[in-house]
Amino acid sequence: MDTTWQGHAKVEEYLERIGRLPARITGEAELLDALPAEVHRVLDLGCGDGRLAALVMDAHPEVEAAVALDRSPAMLGAAHTRFAGDPRVTVAAHDMADPLVVDESFDAVVSGFAIHHLAHDRKRTLFDEIHAALRPGGVFANLEVVECATPALQAEFFARIGRAEGDPEDVCAPVEPxxxxxxxxGFTDVDCQWRWRGFALLVGRK
Ligand SMILES: C[S@@+](CC[C@H](N)C(=O)[O-])C[C@H]1O[C@@H](n2cnc3c(N)ncnc32)[C@H](O)[C@@H]1O
Incomplete structure (x- = not known):
């Protein structure tokens, strides 16, 4: 059985539980609060079933276009279902390991618990590409799984989210680097704007 994000089993288990973690809900509210006052174009990287893109569109009815990218066929299927009939949304297959090729036109680039699957070197170059994808004044808001400061804190975090250990697909980095x-x-006003244990909201403005 495929137990990676590419398969249905992990995706179904994830989608069944994501709405129930209070810390996640709080982090999502903080992410929305970090975005510009007006969001006309939004890009969701590692979109999963499109949960974050949908939250942004609910909070910003002025959104004209949303682009939701993921590499998992199972997740893309769920995103297609969520956004069926909404002409503002483009759901497409994209591996974040590959260069991001989009217009430099987004008011917001958001990502939820996805970029930590990339090697650290690729995280760095992806941040360059995200900066390029934003219009001046645009915001990158990355709600992420991060490495805790000590093994004891890491173990405590896993216990709090009901896991025995980390996901083998995770390549988590601490907040500071x-x-x-x-x-x-090239981002300015860069900060960790919210944190709960191994969850963090990393925000920067172009
Ligand atoms: C924990 S889920 C998060 C999904 C969604 N963003 C959310 O907030 O619920 C991680 C997502 O990252 C995607 N992902 C992991 N590695 C990826 C890659 N290299 N390129 C694109 N998507 C990737 C997975 O397919 C999965 O949908």
Whole structure:
């Protein structure tokens, strides 16, 4: 059985439980709060079933276009179902390991618990590409799984989210180097705007 994001089993288990974690709900509210006052175009990287893109569109009825990218066929299927009939939304297959090729026109680039699947070097170059994809004043808001400061805190985090250990697909980085990589990519006002244990909201503005 395929137990990666590419398969149905992990995706179904994830989609069944995501709405129930209070810390996630709080992090999502903080992500929405970090976005510009007006969002006309939004890009969701590693979109899963499109949950974050949908939250942004609910909070910003002025959204004219949303682009939702993921590489998992199972997740893309769920996203297609969610957005069926909404002409504003483009759901497409994209592996974030490959260069991001989009217009430089987004008011917001959001990502939820996805970029930590990439190798650290690729996280850095992706931050460059996200910066390029934003219009001036646009915001990158990355709600992420991050490495905790000590093994004890890491174990406590896993216990709090009901896991015995980390996901073998995770390549988590601590908060501080990620903020540095965002600054190096050209972002300003870079900060960790919210954190609960191993969840963090990393935000920067172009
Ligand atoms: C924990 S889920 C999060 C989904 C969604 N963003 C959310 O907030 O619920 C991680 C997502 O990242 C996607 N993902 C992991 N590695 C990826 C890659 N290299 N390129 C594109 N998507 C990737 C997975 O397919 C999955 O949909």
């Amino acid at each position: 990620q903020l540095e990589w965002m600054r190096a990519a």
